[in-house]
Amino acid sequence: MTTSPLFYQAGPPMPEVSHGHGVFLWDTQGKEYLDGCSGAISCNLGHGREDIRDAMLAQLDRVAFTYRTQFENAPAVALAHALVEMTEGDLEKVFFVSSGSEAVESALKLARQYFVARGESQRRHFVSLRPSYHGSTLGALGVTGYQPLEAPFADITPSSIKVPGPDFYRHRDDDRDAHIRRVLDETRARIDDAGGDTVIAIVVEPVGGASTGGRLVDQAYLEGLRALCDEVGCLLIFDEVLCGVGRTGTWFAYQQWGVTPDLLTTAKGLGAGYYPVGALLAREAIVETVMASGGFQHGHTYAGNPLACATGLAAVEAIRREHLLDNVKVRGRQLQKGLETLRSRHPWIGDVRGLGLLWGVELVMDPVEKTPFPAASNLFARVTALAKEEGLLIYPRRSLNGLSGDHFLVSPPFTISESETELLLERLARALDRLDREVVAPLLA
Numbered sequence: 315m316t317t318s319p320l321f322y323q324a325g326p327p328m329p330e331v332s333h334g335h336g337v338f339l340w341d342t343q344g345k346e347y348l349d350g351c352s353g354a355i356s357c358n359l360g361h362g363r364e365d366i367r368d369a370m371l372a373q374l375d376r377v378a379f380t381y382r383t384q385f386e387n388a389p390a391v392a393l394a395h396a397l398v399e400m401t402e403g404d405l406e407k408v409f410f411v412s413s414g415s416e417a418v419e420s421a422l423k424l425a426r427q428y429f430v431a432r433g434e435s436q437r438r439h440f441v442s443l444r445p446s447y448h449g450s451t452l453g454a455l456g457v458t459g460y461q462p463l464e465a466p467f468a469d470i471t472p473s474s475i476k477v478p479g480p481d482f483y484r485h486r487d488d489d490r491d492a493h494i495r496r497v498l499d500e501t502r503a504r505i506d507d508a509g510g511d512t513v514i515a516i517v518v519e520p521v522g523g524a525s526t527g528g529r530l531v532d533q534a535y536l537e538g539l540r541a542l543c544d545e546v547g548c549l550l551i552f553d554e555v556l557c558g559v560g561r562t563g564t565w566f567a568y569q570q571w572g573v574t575p576d577l578l579t580t581a582k583g584l585g586a587g588y589y590p591v592g593a594l595l596a597r598e599a600i601v602e603t604v605m606a607s608g609g610f611q612h613g614h615t616y617a618g619n620p621l622a623c624a625t626g627l628a629a630v631e632a633i634r635r636e637h638l639l640d641n642v643k644v645r646g647r648q649l650q651k652g653l654e655t656l657r658s659r660h661p662w663i664g665d666v667r668g669l670g671l672l673w674g675v676e677l678v679m680d681p682v683e684k685t686p687f688p689a690a691s692n693l694f695a696r697v698t699a700l701a702k703e704e705g706l707l708i709y710p711r712r713s714l715n716g717l718s719g720d721h722f723l724v725s726p727p728f729t730i731s732e733s734e735t736e737l738l739l740e741r742l743a744r745a746l747d748r749l750d751r752e753v754v755a756p757l758l759a
């Protein structure tokens with residue numbers, strides 16, 4: 315391993331990747347890893363797929379790049395139609411981008427421009443959850459509720475009112491309904507404090523990922539949010555950058571609760587890790603208002619280029635052709651069962667939650683009080699390192715003061731087979747046994 319000029323984050327030196335096939339990756343030393351988190355929940359079809367490569371090569375042979383304001387391109391139009399079909403027509407308009415953060419930026423800016431066009435420029439606040447993750451650019455960071463990331467930039471990001479979201483693991487209300495009512499009442503009170511007519515939109519991840527480790531909303535909560543938005547006249551934005559495009563077993567997670575947003579963001583899995591492509595979907599009336607006011611004052615150079623969209627289209631077609639949403643559901647149940655078994659073996663596994671092939675595992679020192687392990691124990695990094703030693707990649711997050719313990723995501727490619735799911739669980743079991751012996755037991759002693 316040589317010293318690299320790259321700087322991403324502090325941590326141990328990383329192995330160098332050699333190649334990948336299916337759910338496996340190999341490093342240059344020949345070690346095999348099962349990709350238990352699809353990279354960053356993005357390589358949804360696994361590695362080394364010839365159909366995606368062929369589609370990309372065919373597009374490269376025609377043209378790789380054209381600019382969105384100079385040419386229409388067939389893959390972009392076809393992918394936009396595919397996305398509209400996936401939402402069953404709930405959302406009719408599509409704006410392409412190259413990442414999740416760009417999708418969220420686009421949603422925030424379209425929402426604001428919509429109200430400016432309607433003569434409601436006093437609307438300048440967003441409402442979002444704590445914890446949440448919506449991206450790393452300044453606008454998306456403004457609506458992100460993840461203190462360590464927000465802190466250095468809090469004074470220079472757009473205004474966002476941070477409210478609690480549902481937490482079916484940690485809540486101390488009498489029951490689930492009471493919990494939802496309390497969370498919605500608090501959201502309502504914070505909006506009333508700011509003035510309902512100053513709010514642009516409420517932004518929510520239907521299934522949390524990078525911040526909450528698979529935390530779910532429920533129907534009553536989404537219905538409550540929808541009603542609140544309609545009442546104060548603001549928009550509802552669902553951020554499905556991570557949980558969209560089939561990850562939870564339906565094209566979009568929100569479809570499992572039947573509550574429709576005004577704007578929807580997606581990215582990560584849309585290009586299946588083969589090329590960056592993301593999208594903002596919007597209701598037609600919103601787009602028409604903005605276009606009538608002179609057009610959307612926004613855009614990125616690589617947005618909707620032919621190669622990106624041909625890749626996305628090939629990925630969506632593969633999910634359809636191979637009925638992968640069914641596999642997501644079946645393998646998801648297998649994974650859930652296996653994770654629950656691991657939980658019964660280790661009392662410090664506090665919670666296993668998720669949907670489809672998106673599962674979060676939260677680790678706590680005291681399963682009754684749900685107290686996180688001390689931050690200095692860096693449990694999230696220890697478990698990830700042990701899993702990697704055992705040949706398994708998982709996606710970790712540190713504990714958040716009082717809001718969640720250390721956790722990790724298990725989110726393998728949609729193509730994972732029954733035996734590969736077993737192998738994933740075996741490798742995870744070995745990593746957790748070692749975590750128990752080497753890290754947890756000494757901490758609890």
Ligand code: PMP
Nearest residue numbers: 413414415447448449524555556
């Ligand atoms: N929104 C959500 C819900 C995400 O999970 C992420 C990425 N983890 C983003 C936005 C930002 O996406 P990107 O990293 O592609 O900018």
